[in-house]
Amino acid sequence: MMLLAVLWILFYLLRTVRCPGAVAYRDAHAGPIWLRGGLVLFGICTLIMDVFKTGYYSSFFECQSAIKILHPLIQAVFVMIQTYFLWVSAKDCVHVHLDLTRCGLMFTLTTNLAIWMAAVVDESVHQAHSYSSSHSNASHTRLASDTERAGDAVGGDSCLCSTTVCQIFQQGYFYLYPFNIEYSLFASTMLYVMWKNVGRLLASTSGHSHTPSPLSLFRETFFAGPILGLLLFVAGLAVFIIYEVQVSGEGGLNQQALVIYYSFNIVCLGLTTLVSLSGSIIYRFDRRAMDHHKNPTRTLDVALLMGAALGQYAISYYSIVAVVVGTPQDLLAGLNLTHALLMIAQHTFQNMFIIESLHRGPPGAEPHGTPPKEPCQGLTFTNQDALHTLPACPPSPGLVSPSPADQQEAVGIVSTPRSHWRRRCLKDISLFLLLCNVILWIMPAFGARPHFSNTVEVDFYGYSLWAAIVNICLPFGIFYRMHAVSSLLEVYVLS
Numbered sequence: 438m439m440l441l442a443v444l445w446i447l448f449y450l451l452r453t454v455r456c457p458g459a460v461a462y463r464d465a466h467a468g469p470i471w472l473r474g475g476l477v478l479f480g481i482c483t484l485i486m487d488v489f490k491t492g493y494y495s496s497f498f499e500c501q502s503a504i505k506i507l508h509p510l511i512q513a514v515f516v517m518i519q520t521y522f523l524w525v526s527a528k529d530c531v532h533v534h535l536d537l538t539r540c541g542l543m544f545t546l547t548t549n550l551a552i553w554m555a556a557v558v559d560e561s562v563h564q565a566h567s568y569s570s571s572h573s574n575a576s577h578t579r580l581a582s583d584t585e586r587a588g589d590a591v592g593g594d595s596c597l598c599s600t601t602v603c604q605i606f607q608q609g610y611f612y613l614y615p616f617n618i619e620y621s622l623f624a625s626t627m628l629y630v631m632w633k634n635v636g637r638l639l640a641s642t643s644g645h646s647h648t649p650s651p652l653s654l655f656r657e658t659f660f661a662g663p664i665l666g667l668l669l670f671v672a673g674l675a676v677f678i679i680y681e682v683q684v685s686g687e688g689g690l691n692q693q694a695l696v697i698y699y700s701f702n703i704v705c706l707g708l709t710t711l712v713s714l715s716g717s718i719i720y721r722f723d724r725r726a727m728d729h730h731k732n733p734t735r736t737l738d739v740a741l742l743m744g745a746a747l748g749q750y751a752i753s754y755y756s757i758v759a760v761v762v763g764t765p766q767d768l769l770a771g772l773n774l775t776h777a778l779l780m781i782a783q784h785t786f787q788n789m790f791i792i793e794s795l796h797r798g799p800p801g802a803e804p805h806g807t808p809p810k811e812p813c814q815g816l817t818f819t820n821q822d823a824l825h826t827l828p829a830c831p832p833s834p835g836l837v838s839p840s841p842a843d844q845q846e847a848v849g850i851v852s853t854p855r856s857h858w859r860r861r862c863l864k865d866i867s868l869f870l871l872l873c874n875v876i877l878w879i880m881p882a883f884g885a886r887p888h889f890s891n892t893v894e895v896d897f898y899g900y901s902l903w904a905a906i907v908n909i910c911l912p913f914g915i916f917y918r919m920h921a922v923s924s925l926l927e928v929y930v931l932s
Contacts, residue, residue: 439515442548445541446522453526456533464637467630468527472923476623480520482616487513489610496603512552516620519545523627530634538635546628553621557908560614615882615915622916630737662712662865666872669705673876676701677885684890691890692769698887699772702877706779709873713786716866719859720793739792741920746784748913752888753777755906759897770893787870787921794863794928867929871922878918881911 487509494506531538598607676697683694756777760770888894888907895903 438544438548438551439511442545443515443518445545446518449526449538449541450522452534453529463528464530464630464634465528467634468523468627469923469927472623472627473524473527475919475923476523476620476627477520479616479620479623480516482613483516483620484513486610486613486617487516489606489613493598493603493606493610496598496600496606515548519624523624527627527631529631530637532636535636539632542628542632542635546625546632549621549625549628553618553625553912556614556618556621557912560611560618560908563611563614612884615884615912618912619882619916619919622912623919626737626741626920633737660865662867662869663872665708666869669708670872670876673701673705673880677876677880677883680880680885680887695769695887695891696772698885699769699776703772703775703779705873705877706776706783709870710779710783710786712866712869713783713790716790716863717786717793719862719866720790720797722859735795738795738920738924742788742791742917742924745913745917745920746788748910749780749784749917751910752907752914753780755898755903756888756894759894763893763897769891773891773893784917790866790870791921791924791928794867794931795924797931864929867925871925871929874918874921874925878915878922882915 490509491506494501494509498506598604680694680698683690754777756773760774760777763770886907888903888911889900897903898906
C-alpha cells in the first residue's frame, strides 16, 4: 500500500508541475502553518523511529524475514514524500481528473489509517508481553522483547538482544511509537480536507482568515493566562519526571507517584474546565456576528474535536465503571474516579468554547442592524457630518464645534472599542488552555500510562481487554490535545 501511495503522490506532483492549471484555486483555510509544522515534527520523529527499527531488526537479520527489515525503510520513504506533498499541496483545489484525484487521495488516507492500526497493534503486543514478563519474572519492564520469543523459536541465544546498541535501538523505537501514530492521524486529516476540496469553486474571501496580523499576535493580554499556564506547564513537567522515576519502583513509591500524578491532573483539569466555562459565558456578551459561511476546514475541525474526544470519553467511562463496581475503595480509587469525571467535563466545556470561538466573526464584525446601546448625547465628534450617517442619531443642529483641545480626546474615545476587556480575557483564556493542553499532551505522548500502573481497571476487566481499550482510545486522546492546541492558537489570533 505504501509503495502504491508513493507512486500516486509522485504522479500528482508531476502533474501539478507540468500542468499548473490543474489547481485553479487554493483554500486559504486549509493546511495552517501549525498543522503542517506538527506534521513535519511527527514525521521527523517517525523517521528516527524507522532508523531505530532498521538497526534493531538488522541486529538479528538471521532471525527476521527480509520484509520485516525492509518495512521501516519503505515507510521512511513514504513519510518523506508524503510530508513534502502535504506541505506544498495541502491548500490545493484540484479541477482536473476529479475521480482519479479523489481515488488517489482516499487510497493514501486509507494507507495512513492502516499504518496507524498496525502501530496500535504492535504497541499492544509490546505492552502485553511486557506485562506477562514482569509478572512471571517478578520484575518490572516496559519493553516488549520480540527477540526473546524469536530466540525461543529457533532454539538459540544468537537472537537475544544482549548488546548495548541493540537495547538502545529497542527502547528508542518503542518510545517513538506515539509520534508515528500521531503522524498518521495528522496526515489523514489533511488528506481528508484535500479530498473535500477536489472540484470546489471558491468565492471571494469571506469569513475570517487564518492569517493573523504579525503586530497584534502577542498584544492585548492581561498576562494572567500565560503566566498561570507556564506555571502549570513547569509543574506538569516536574510531576511527569517524578512519575516516570517512581512508577517502576517499589509498591509504596508506585502508589505515591500515582497520587501525585492524579492530583496534578485533577487540579489542571479543574482549572481548565472553569476557564472554558468562563470563556463561554463571556461570549454571551460578545456582539460579534456569527460566521456561517461554508468552510470545510472549520467543519472538519469541529468534527475532529468532537470525534477525538470520544476516545477519552470511552476510557473515562470504563474507569468510572471499574471504580464504582470494583471492590477497592481507597484514596487511589477516589482520585481515579475524580480524574475520570473531570476529564469528561473538561473535554465537554473546552469543546463548547473552541467551537463557539471558531464560529465568531473577526474583531469588529458587529451584527447588522444592531443599534448602539448608548445614546449619542454627550459625545463630541470631530466631524459633525459623520453624526448624521449613524442610524440611531437624528440630526441635531444644536451641536457646537469642538475645541482643538477636545479633538485628541474625542478621537481616543471613538477608536477605543467597548469590548476591549472581553478580547483581552478571551486571549488570556485561549493561551492558558493552550499551555495546559500542551502539558496534558506531553504526559501520555511520552509514555505516562497510569491506566496500567493503577491496577483497578486491570483487575476488573483483565489486562488483555483493558489494554485493547486503552491502546485504541488513547491515541485519539493524544490527537485531541494536539488538535485542541492548533484550534486554540487560532482562537487566540482571532479573539
